[in-house]
Amino acid sequence: MDIHPKCEQERRRPRIGLVGALGPLERKVLLPVLAAAVAAIALVAVATWMIHDAQRERQLASESQLLAHAIADAEVRDPEALQGFIEKLGEDQRVNLVVAVTGDPPYVFASTRRGWIGRELSTLPPHEIGAELATTMRTRGDAMRLRPEDGVFACATPLDGEGAVVVHLDSSTFEAAALRSTLLLGVVATIAIVAFAATVVLAVRRTTTLRLARLARAFAAGADPPNPVEFRSARGDDEITALARAVAEAREREARDYAEIERLALVARHTTNAVIITDLARRIAWVNEGFTRLTGYSAAEAVGRVPGELLQSERTDPATIARMRRALDAHEPCRVEVLNRAKDGHEYWLDIEIQPLRDDRGAVTGFMAIEADVTAAVEAREAIAASERRQRLIVEGANLGTWEWNIATREVRFNERWCTMLGYAPGEVEPSVESWERLIHPDDRQAVQAALDEHFAGRTDFYRCEHRLRHRDGSTVWILDAGKVYERDESGKPLRMSGIHLDVTEGRVVEDARARLAEIVEGSEDAILGVALDGTVSSANAAVARLLGIPREEIVGATEARSIPAAERAFEHAALARIAAGDRAAQYESRRVRADGAEIEVSVSLSPVRDGAGALVGASKIVRDITERREKLELEKLAALLGRQNRSLEEMTARAHRFVDDVSHEFRTPLTVIKEYTAIVADGLGGPVTAQQAEWLQIVDVAAADLNQMVEDFLDSSKLRVGRLRVDRRPSSAELIVAGVRGMVARKAASRGIRVVERVEEGLVPVFADEEKVRRVVMNLVSNAIKFSPDGGTVELSARALPAGDICFSVSDQGPGLSPEDQSRLFERFRQLPNALAPSVKGFGLGLNIARQLVWLNLGRIWVESEPGRGATFSFTVPPADMRVVIERFFERLAEREDAGGAIAMLRIDPGDAEAGGAPIDAEQLRRVVVGATRPSDIVLPARGGRGLVVVGPTESTAVWTMRIEDSFRRHDIDGAHAPSISVAGFWMTPADTEAARDAIRESVLGAETVDAR
Template identity: 45%
Template sequence: MPNFVSDQNLTIGSKMQSRSVEEVRRLAIVAELTTNAVIITDQHKKILWVNDGFTRITGFEHDEVLGLNPGRFLQCPESDPETTRRMSNAINNGEGCRVELLNQGKDGRRYWLDIDIQPLLDESGQITGFVAVESEITALVEARLRAEAAERRQRLVVDGADLGTWDWHIPSGEVTFNKRWCEMLGYKHEEVESDVGSWEMVIHPEDHEPAMNALTEHFEGRSDIYRFEHRLKHRDGSIVWVLDSGRVYEWDAENNPIRMAGIHLDVTERRLAEERFELAATGSSVGIWDWNIDSGSKYLSPRWKSMLGYEDHELKNCFDTWTRLLHPDDRERCETVAEAHFKQRIPYELDYRLRHKHGEYRWFHVRGQAVWNADGTPLRMAGSLEDIHERKSLELSRGRLASIVEASEDAILSISLEGVIRIANPSAAAMFGFEPGQLAGKYESILIPEDCRQSELNAVNRIGESTRSPQYETRRVRRDGKEVEVSIVASHIFDENGKISGLAKIIRDITDRREKTALQESHRELAQLNGLLANQNQKLEEMSDRAHRFVDDVSHEFRTPLTVIKEYTSIIMDGLGGDVSEQQQDWLRTIDVATVDLNTMVEDFLDSSKLRAGRLRVDRRPVNIRKVFDGVRLMLERKAQARQIRLVERIALGLPTVFADEEKVRRIIMNLATNAIKFSPTGSEICISADRANTGDVEITITDQGQGLSASDLGLLFERFKQLPNAMSPSVKGFGLGLNIARQLVWLNLGKISVESTLGEGSAFRFTLPPSEPEIIVDRFLDRLHECEDCPGRIGALHIGLANANSNPSLLQHLLGVSTRPSDISLLDRDGRACLLFGPTGSIEKWVKRLESEFHESDSLSSEPLHHDLEIKIIGSWSFIDERDIARSSLLAHIHRDRHHG
């Protein structure tokens, strides 16, 4: 090949004398090595030389084509005749040319060539031949052709779709408009100058500036696409609405737009329809909305906005505008209805509230219709908005009214002029024994007893006589024939023209009311009675107080002269007034005994009064029974001596300490023994003994050798103010209070009293006292409460202490004695605190309050107020009918715990 080239170089070189040998040589190498096809012909277009590139592209060998005209065998029927003609013309004229031409190869393959043909000139300028450089551009051309075909098709579509197109060279202002663009405005294609001025001349003046703004926005990259709906002037003067949209497709290096293309879509019809609708809408107060679900844009018509008090430009056309104005309470409902519409195609129609510019919410009725794509996704939704605020408000207030009527306890009837019930509320149905809804359509007369009809008529005739509707009481008959007392308010019903269209009757069942009134009346009476009772109670309390004070005063007044009598008797008997004879001494002794008896009576009387008034203070402590006996011995011995009766005392060994009020026990013994002395014959014996009973209690017995009691007398024994008839001892006097007092005092000391008696042999009075052991005391306390039949209520237990009274534990005992009832029991522990058991009680808290105030009062009344700090803790409170065992164990647990702590 190099040889060949060099040979050819020489050949060519001889013909290209104007060029240096070296230059030709280089060209030859390029021609030899290039992938392009290179052909050299003579001036008659006969091939002198072809390179390897030629063979590769065409398939023809060098030797096959020598002397041939390339056009003859390379061109094919599809080769563009225009191009071939242009090419031969150029060659014939001795000119160069460059063409793109479809050729065929040796195997018939078609290929596109870019052919550059240049003449070869000699020194004199004569054409000696031609050189053609051909490069294959098949891929390129085919792509271009495809593109052209696509564009052609597109244009067909555009034209067919009524789209006007424009292609704008921005720097020059040159615009290519298509035919449709021109026709849209009533012009022929040729009549429209290809300049942006053509558009500017036809655009509606009002739309020019917004259009330019939209363009600028696009040019500055703020919008991806230019889209603007605007008006253009038709040749005939009418308005054409176009949706103009386009895009810059060529930018310069500085990002300035160079070329932009776009389309015009004639939307006049839609626009007019919309405007017509809008016009109609304005008239009927309907606003329009159109929501593009994907983009979120929402067209809101000016009317829509004005319904909410806004100018068109004040609200943005977007979905958010709507959500922002929607009443929060209505949002969920909207979403539900929309969802149902989107998914199940249930009509979108509902009432909701939107916020007016003034701030208040107004009611609107909304209808809408979505557009779905093939797979059922909603794309768009449009609809109307109607102001129904007035109607809705009315509806709501009517609804309220209706619900009042529905819910009214009174029967409410609407009756036509013919007397037919039109509406009856549920209460009416119930009142007259009908099922709800059954009354409507019936004659009202079925509800009116025969004998009430005339008066009913009279009452109805009074309607309108005054501004107040007549109210009257009458009777109505139920479906079951039973009559009810009713109170009726009747009024006219007017139609919208103000004419009377019927009657409304509100009927109240006053059988009930009468009962209620009666009930209220009796309540009032009860309250009055209560007040009266409270008053009486107070009076009774006062009277009881007075009575007690009276007894107190009387006993006091009795005592003084008694003392005088007794004391003078005593000094005479003692001989302080001179010698006394034996006879005188005897008589004086009689006076003395009588005085003592009288004094006992006075004391019994006072004690009895105290016991009855619950004023007796009981101060129970651990007591040695021997000490009690010591306290009564002297007095009893004197009494016994006076009647010459022997007194014997027996105390068993190892008796436990008892829990008792020492003074009260002394009184019991005194009373029982005095009684025994009274009824014992002279010279007999009275024995006072103390033993342990098998219950564990200490038992004190007073045994006499008197006349004894019959079985029937025993039953009457302890009855107050009863003294047994006693023929044997006419000298015995007394109110019979002694035994009774003894019995009560025993009871207060948690003991039991009993009597054994044999007529003619004597009597034995026994009473018990509990040993000072918590278990037994608590048991006795509970037993005693159980015995009293008329004590409902509860047991209470309190823990009471005085913060600053450690030095004087008896102070608490004393205060408790003053503040508590005789039946209440307090157990003192070693720390000087007390466990107070009490009952019956109602509210334990109330009791605590009372206790506190009494403590306080008692303290402030004492000569040396301690201002002690009372500490009261509730241990518990139990029903002593059902919770006795719980109470017992709780109390004992508490007491024992305290002991251990102590």
């Protein structure tokens, strides 16, 4: 389009070109005025007008130019969109006319304040567009006249070569208004200047007047301003000169400003900054490419919106927004930094400079904002500020000393705190590295040097060393010294270094104390836990892990539920809850489950733990294993008992030894006499000995030797039997026992022609006894009966049940019988067996003693019924295989002991766990092994349920006992995983605890119901 070159021209000379097409109009207006007014008035009017015009023109030119570019930049191609855009633009008070020429054929969109006109201008030469528009407007009844003086047309670059945008901005929009104001100005000026005119007319020379008129015309025609120097030389009047100078200056300024505007237009278009132009209501009228780049909103999206709504976020500082609003409300320029949000949501910082846009009357018509993205700068600045703030805080707050070290010059700048930390005034410390080196504790010098060397060599990122410095008062100050080389030469040699200096003396002391305390806690034998108020374990010392057998890392962070037996949890929880509620401390006994499943008794001390501010943050729990304490108490008890028993055992042993000595002495002495005199006689010391006598004496000697041998054997076996007799009690029957002696009894009886009658009751309950020992007793009694029976007499052997349940064996003879004295002596002697071995009770000897002992071991009694001359009946009992009776008999026997005081202990022995693998020990094997390891005075009973055994014994240390039974298991190759478990089921002192012992043993053997039924 050929409008194009014109437009180029227009930009240089805004008052010609397109506007020139309106020339006649101008003249039409100007000429009557010039003709009507006197030359002076005209001159003044023209001058006044020009000043005004220059200002207005400048502003309008820049604005219209910007707008034209804005429209062009908007790149509105679509006629409808363009129409909408221009229409919108036309609504602006300031915009008088917007014309866009686009399309092929060219189509003009024009918008005026009054409405929208559009017409195809294909045939119209561009320079006629203005006239045509004027005509069009007139035809529409718009009294609108466009003159260069009334406004400024600006032409934008072509729309891709297909069109152009023309904008006309006008402050004095209507001709009428312009006329009114001009006339008004003229009238006022006329009245004002009439008086002045005379002077002016007189003063101004004609030439000057003419020149000025020419000048004015030239201005009006847009000619270059005259040379001010030339102008000055021609001046004739000071005011005029001043006026002219003002005009010239205005022109100069105008030219300058115009260049500025041109530049700005370019900048606005191409700048990376965003440029927004809004109307007075702050709706966006135009934005540049930079805006789109910055915000992500296209011009189409942005136009019509208010920037604040579109761009600001909730994070935008309200104070900034308020400041901006205030400035805009006051129509003042402002510059703010504001945080905005782009279309894609990212936030950025803008430096916004907002200028109000004014029309030629100075009324604000809108705003232009130039926005620069300063996000990076703001962030960097904030980061720096934050870092500086932090650093300052650190330096101030931590009471830091700082230093700057020029390593080459050895110069060090110490700050004030550095000096005061060591007791020096700031000026007192010479700024050299020696000042520092001198104060280092000799013991630390090496470490400091090493740390520095490491850092200088680049092996450490930071130099950091804690060392001691000598305070001015001679005391030692612990210093944490840290720094970094920040400048090195090309070879890496350190040049400058800076760092901080912190007094950590107090920390050292506290830390030492803390460390010591921590060591104490950690090393404590008591388990110490830190527990949060919700029951979570926050810390635990080594003893906790030891106590519970759980690794510490599994304890800390979890609750104690794993280690507290279910039954105790509620209580412990409540205890903690009371602490949480403000209780001071709690102490209680509880239990813990170890990882291996074992339960232990513990005492617990629970105390609240408060932080430095006194707030309750948790509780400490000190858990002490008192199982050991209990066991220790029991062990002590046992040890005391054992000691007593040992003493008594020693006494007994000594007594046994004395007894054996006595016996051997008493036996040997008569034997020696027999042997000696036999030998003396045989040796002929008493006179001649015949061969027959010698032979007989030989027989005596042999018999004496035999007897001596028998005595030795007896004593030896007696010694061996002390505590070593094995008693294997088990259920058996009277019939079986009697049958076992039948053959021997028959042989003995036959040798004397004695008849033996057996009378065993039918249906006898089983007995609980050591069969073999019962048989020996029966045999012994039967032998005696046979010995004392008259030839051909009868001996009766019977077995019957007694009302108490025991089975009674009796042996009756028809011998001479015993007197009551003999009977009582007999039993007296029995009770004092150890001292009664002397063969004073004629005819009974050791047989009855042994019988009595065996009966006793079978928990029975033995007695004799006899009348002199009417024979004797020896009877003894064995308990039935009813455990209740057996236990009764055991306690009766205990009560009869001479040393009745002492203790009864009960062990429970259970066969090994068959599920652990391998064959379980069979019940009979278990019984045999246990019986083999017990003492004759112990009884071995089947435990309740039948699987295990209960061993009850008097005056036995459970530890020794357990050990002996364990040994026995080992000897029988019952070991390892399947070894029976042995537990101490009870320990009682008699006679005080006899009842408790009896109940407990009954419970273990018979079960609780049976005990209750008692």
